[in-house]
Amino acid sequence: MTDIDAPPALLKAADAQGLDARLVVDRGTFRLDVSLHAAPGDVVALLGPNGAGKTTALRALAGLVPLSEGHLRLDGTALERIPPEKRPVGVVFQDYLLFPHLTALDNVAFGPRCHGTGKTEARAQAATWLERMGLADHANAKPRRLSGGQAQRVALARALATRPRLLLLDEPLAALDARTRLEVRSQLRRHLAEFEAVAVLVTHDPLDAMVLADRLVVVEHGQVVQEGTPTEIARHPRTDYIAQLVGLNLYRGEADGHAVRLDGGPSITTTEDLTGPVFVAFPPVAVTLFRDRPTGASARNLWRCEVAGLETHGDQIRADLTGEIRLAADLTTAAAAELDLHTGAPVWATVKATQTHAYPA
Structure with missing residues (x-):
């Protein structure tokens, strides 16, 4: 039945x-x-x-x-x-x-x-x-x-x-x-x-x-x-x-196509085509750091930041960044040493649009 x-x-x-x-x-x-x-x-x-x-x-x-x-x-x-x-x-x-x-x-x-x-x-x-x-x-x-x-x-x-x-x-x-x-x-x-x-x-x-x-x-x-x-x-x-629980950077903003203007912050370029209130998330490992402004990065999200803190995170180093945007970035110990990262150090942070994920808020 x-x-x-x-x-x-x-x-x-x-x-x-x-x-x-x-x-x-x-x-x-x-x-x-x-x-x-x-x-x-x-x-x-x-x-x-x-x-x-x-x-x-x-x-x-x-x-x-x-x-x-x-x-x-x-x-x-x-x-x-x-x-x-x-x-x-x-x-x-x-x-x-x-x-x-x-x-x-x-x-x-x-x-x-x-x-x-x-x-x-x-x-x-x-x-x-x-x-x-x-x-x-x-x-x-x-x-x-x-x-x-x-x-x-x-x-x-x-x-x-x-x-x-x-x-x-x-x-x-x-x-x-x-x-x-x-x-x-x-x-x-x-x-x-x-x-x-x-x-x-x-x-x-x-x-x-x-x-x-x-x-x-x-x-x-x-x-x-x-x-x-x-x-x-x-x-x-x-x-x-x-x-933070699932290990992602998370932002809220207003989407207009592939661009998301963050609440009180810069824009993030995403691969999703959305309109209206959205969340944007990406993992700390998706963030690449440079001490000097990288060239040829027009297709990526690029922000001027400063290292607010460093801590060991598993087998990597997690950098807490402030500046144009607040975010966490994961990198190897060797990469952190090569960049001479320390609290207060200026850095440029980039994230590829393909590494971001946007969804309705």
């Missing part, structure tokens, strides 16, 4: 599956107003700078912060008046919050026990989850004997053991060192891919968000400023925060 042939009651039930929320929390001078919608199987990442409201949104979803306005529905059921412990919600906190006096097995069994499962059955379920997490050999270990990655997986197993319809993860990889983070991120991606309900991940790390989530919701100052797939967000950033 197709959706068109389905009875209205069945269509309504199908539409109700997943998360439908508008989270409004007033806290004096700060107001969170974020809408979230996700279907079962979706992994949504809430991304934003510190103080943007990400953790407040997560705590509101968990029932730990009351809503001032809005609604919170999960699989068609309103959760606002349901106590946190009664909600079909699993939470993995940033520091995991494992019970230090309980073994890994009993930490995982705690969730099912709270939902009325008998001790023997709860421990059997916990053993199954630990095996799925590759932790069967650590069932009798207490948290202090676990590595950061192992503790993270125990916390995830404890959250999943209650078979939640909504899984909340608060900076789940933040407590791990770089090497462990790489391994655990890969494992977490696999577990989330197998999760059949809705997962909401809060992070400030763009790589965690890009790797783990199907869709990103970017929050700044308590508001959603952009949402979409990781590819869409990376390709079309709409705020300076997002542009």
Whole structure:
């Protein structure tokens, strides 16, 4: 039977599956107003700078912060008046919050026990989850004997053991060192891919968000400023925060054909033919620097700048430039040395039109 042939009651039930929320929390001078919608199987990442409201949104979803306005529905059921412990919600906190006096097995069994499962059955379920997490050999270990990655997986197993319809993860990889983070991120991606309900991940790390989530919701100052797939967000950033996050120079201006007059700045030549308000973006690696004005650069964007700062960026040097235009430029250590770059040094910056990307604002 197709959706068109389905009875209205069945269509309504199908539409109700997943998360439908508008989270409004007033806290004096700060107001969170974020809408979230996700279907079962979706992994949504809430991304934003510190103080943007990400953790407040997560705590509101968990029932730990009351809503001032809005609604919170999960699989068609309103959760606002349901106590946190009664909600079909699993939470993995940033520091995991494992019970230090309980073994890994009993930490995982705690969730099912709270939902009325008998001790023997709860421990059997916990053993199954630990095996799925590759932790069967650590069932009798207490948290202090676990590595950061192992503790993270125990916390995830404890959250999943209650078979939640909504899984909340608060900076789940933040407590791990770089090497462990790489391994655990890969494992977490696999577990989330197998999760059949809705997962909401809060992070400030763009790589965690890009790797783990199907869709990103970017929050700044308590508001959603952009949402979409990781590819869409990376390709079309709409705020300076997002542009910095994905490593792009971003400008807003008025397009007239291939020329974009920047707000309060010079023009940028692009390959796109547009009219009206637009964004223009290009990566720092697209910027070429010269100490003297280059000749034969008429087909490229050319600006007189000054080095405001230099820092190591991966295996390259990132130059922060001011002047006719503010931009970041990436170059090799050898190139920086050859140009004798230092703070205050005058430079000419060029960017080919083919390296820019313009899109409607």
